[in-house]
Amino acid sequence: MNLNLAVISGDGIGPEVVREARKVLDRIAEKYGHEIHYTDLLMGGASIDVHGVPLTDETIEIAKSSDAVLMGSIGGNAATSPWYKLPADRRPEAGLLKLRKSLGLFANLRPAILYKELQDACPLRKDISDKGFDLMIMRELTGGLYFGARETKEVDGVMTAIDTLTYNENEIRRIARRAFDIAGKRRKKVCSVDKANVLDSSRLWRKVVEEVAKEYPDVELTHMLVDNCAMQLVKDPAQFDVILTENMFGDILSDEASMVTGSIGMLASASLNDSKFGLYEPSGGSAPDIAGQNIANPIATILSAAMMLRYSFDLDKEADAIEQAVSQVLAEGYRTGDIMSEGCKKVGTTEMGDLIAERV
Amino acid sequence: MNLNLAVISGDGIGPEVVREARKVLDRIAEKYGHEIHYTDLLMGGASIDVHGVPLTDETIEIAKSSDAVLMGSIGGNAATSPWYKLPADRRPEAGLLKLRKSLGLFANLRPAILYKELQDACPLRKDISDKGFDLMIMRELTGGLYFGARETKEVDGVMTAIDTLTYNENEIRRIARRAFDIAGKRRKKVCSVDKANVLDSSRLWRKVVEEVAKEYPDVELTHMLVDNCAMQLVKDPAQFDVILTENMFGDILSDEASMVTGSIGMLASASLNDSKFGLYEPSGGSAPDIAGQNIANPIATILSAAMMLRYSFDLDKEADAIEQAVSQVLAEGYRTGDIMSEGCKKVGTTEMGDLIAERV
Ligand SMILES: [Mg+2]
Ligand SMILES: [Mg+2]
Incomplete structure (x- = not known):
């Protein structure tokens, strides 16, 4: 299958966690014989820095012509970032609201799952x-x-x-x-x-x-x-x-x-319209305080990619493979800092992505 | 002090739990030298049965002329009670809404307290x-x-x-x-x-x-x-x-x-207006399924009476005495069925009221 994806890495930890999700998707494509074409798009603070606005009409058009959008996170520290000196309709989050509206995304899906391995955090x-x-x-x-x-x-x-x-x-x-x-x-x-x-x-x-x-x-x-x-x-x-x-x-x-x-770093989300098209993103925020340190948890974004395969492409087997790989990595005791507990092995963002991709 | 109270026992377990609250209030009056005058009023299903409406204008006037209203609970089983065959504005709960509005009760106070003795239920x-x-x-x-x-x-x-x-x-x-x-x-x-x-x-x-x-x-x-x-x-x-x-x-x-x-049967509530006047009632419902069996928990109503002493009469010492008596009874291991746990002594509605009144 050919998958034509728009990718909005966004702000804060967005680029780091999206990178790991792509790593896992690439492994899926290789293993199951799919062809994924990625188009990187700017939105939020990243777009303000380049275009002066959080979302351009051109970006909307490219997103519309894709099969699905994979997103990291949008926004920065409202107290310190210059993005929040702008009027409300020019701030990072306004880009996301506008994109949702332009794409007609009326259905927001948020799974809340208790992973056995993370029960202590509940x-x-x-x-x-x-x-x-x-x-x-x-x-x-x-x-x-x-x-x-x-x-x-x-x-x-x-x-x-x-x-x-x-x-x-x-x-x-x-x-x-x-x-x-x-x-x-x-x-x-x-x-x-x-x-x-x-x-x-x-x-x-x-x-x-x-x-x-x-x-x-x-x-x-x-x-x-x-x-x-x-x-x-x-x-x-x-x-x-x-x-x-x-x-x-x-x-x-x-x-x-x-x-x-108890584990927000594990929660995916999807926003769907009337067709198979959807926008997929982790539930958590952009966490600008830990951005760029290779400590963010990429699992929510990786699971969002799995939701994308399931709901936009009907690739249920591939989605299952990602979800099982995540469970396996947790069962083996690997944890990022946010879900760390005693006796587990602490890993960074990149390593967590590697571990999941290897087990797909 | 002279306390001029309107009492709305209401429906379901209302009459039983209000009886125990009055028992405790009477003990307070005796011990601290107050004079309490009670006026019983009909509201909700009890009023429908007598007057055909859940609240009469006369009842509103009497409530208004009191210093405070102590209430049990209003309403029955919506699936089986004939009260719920009436139009919405003639049903039991409509009486409560009308009373709140007539009395200008704009502030609803709901404490949520975790009692050490009931921590297991949290x-x-x-x-x-x-x-x-x-x-x-x-x-x-x-x-x-x-x-x-x-x-x-x-x-x-x-x-x-x-x-x-x-x-x-x-x-x-x-x-x-x-x-x-x-x-x-x-x-x-x-x-x-x-x-x-x-x-x-x-x-x-x-x-x-x-x-x-x-x-x-x-x-x-x-x-x-x-x-x-x-x-x-x-x-x-x-x-x-x-x-x-x-x-x-x-x-x-x-x-x-x-x-x-974890213990809704313990939670009081108050609705206040601009003056010292207030309506005090337990947070829970009328529990028609257990009405008349002497098993309802009267503590929420007793604690509502304590709130009344505190907020409508500034009798903080008396309110403290009731709250401490409740804590003492719990510490001694007495429980009604809804908060029962292993090793405790199960008591009925009346006995729980007696135990608290004795310890005031
Ligand atoms: Mg929210
Ligand atoms: Mg409610």
Whole structure:
């Protein structure tokens, strides 16, 4: 197969971790007989430094014409970097928001997996973490409160701020279908999270999700209120397979779920549109404080590359091979500093990439 | 002192747990020389059964004329109770919403405390729970997304739902002052939680909270984004003293925090207005499945009565006496079924109330 990838290394630890993901992808290509063509693109601070803006139209066009985008991380230290002296719409993160919008990436997938070997890092009680968990949060990414109209104005002399939360049935239907599709390839359970006892948008959400569920008779649908879900992720994360939710609830719950794993450096993410196209990136930040020191954990980016093979190219066997190589390296006791524990072998970014590539 | 209390026993386990709280209050009155006058009021299902509505105007007036309201719990089993065949605005919970609104209760206080004796129930890893925690969530209760205008309508043939999130500076200022007042009596730290990197309402929130902070130079103010706070409550709840936040974020975070204690049956709550007046109630639900069996845990209601003495009557010594009696009973190994663990002595609702009253 020919894979035409756009690569955005980005800022901070981005270039280092992307380099290791490419190393692993190259090994996959060699072993399974694929041809990968990479096009390097600038975004975020790296683009500001060259073009003065975090994302150019040309970059968007090249990204659009690729099959998928692999990304490192975007942004720097907001307190010290000159990038943050720019107006909000010219800062590094604005590039990522614009790219997501330009590419129509409405579905954000964030797996939260507890790796047996990293159980000690899980902040939950041992009898809870002993059960293990492997859940996927499907967050709507282009609607809701974060993208609604907003304004701050004086009303009768009193400063008043208004944000609006809007969803229409089409926006809900397309993300719901994505969630059911993915649940069908997993443990066949969707838990839709809303606040239907209060919000109109949640009541419409629930109604449309129930309609979509009829198209997927082999997938079980349950509903949960968002405040209860915030509790259940702490009490018993093993109960979940796919959690489907709107933008803001997904923002809160996916971060909570990632903390519940205890190993944010291990968590991949994907943002998908209506087609097979997707943007794949690690869940963590750009960590400018440790950039360039060969100590960043590249596993989240490597696992993002595996998600890319699975969701954009249907190369499930190859994705499995990467995920198994990661598990094997962990089982052999290799750790980067962020996931280091007693009795393990500490390795740097490059060595971790080598170890995983060798085991593919 | 003369304490003129309105008492809403309510539904489910409400009457049983309120009875034990009154038992403890009576003991306090006897010991410290106060006079408590109780007026029983009907609300929720109990009021529907008698008056056909969950809250009458007469009940509101009596509640208003009292010094404080002590409440049990409201509501029944939504799947089986005839109360839930009524339109939404005539159901039990509508009574509580109406009462809160009529009394102007804009500040919801929810403590989340890890009791040393109940540490085994905490879902967090032992080295995290070993640090203990005692935090207070101050949630704005009458504004934001839950009270904004909402509608569902067809837009170009597509069903669309809209909710609005509004806050004005006055609403923010009054709740912020409450939070700083209470932090001043505690460990002198306020963490204000918002989503100021996205929402206009959060930016106004942050601005006003910073203005209010200047009036309280001895209280430290920090800010945290809501998704980060959802993570930090799992990672290190000991870092928090008072968390100040808007309505929906508070709904989600206070439930998460209560689950992090592992003992919801222990958690009190208060809803306050601009004066000393307040409504005090346990955090948990009406638990209709165990009602009338003398097995419900009355401690959350008893601790709510302690909060009432502290915040509505400034009877700090008396409130301390109740809280210490609860700790002593736990230290002696007495437990209701919900918090039972090996080697402890299981007692019923009434016996637990007796034990605490005796130790006041
Ligand atoms: Mg987030
Ligand atoms: Mg709640």
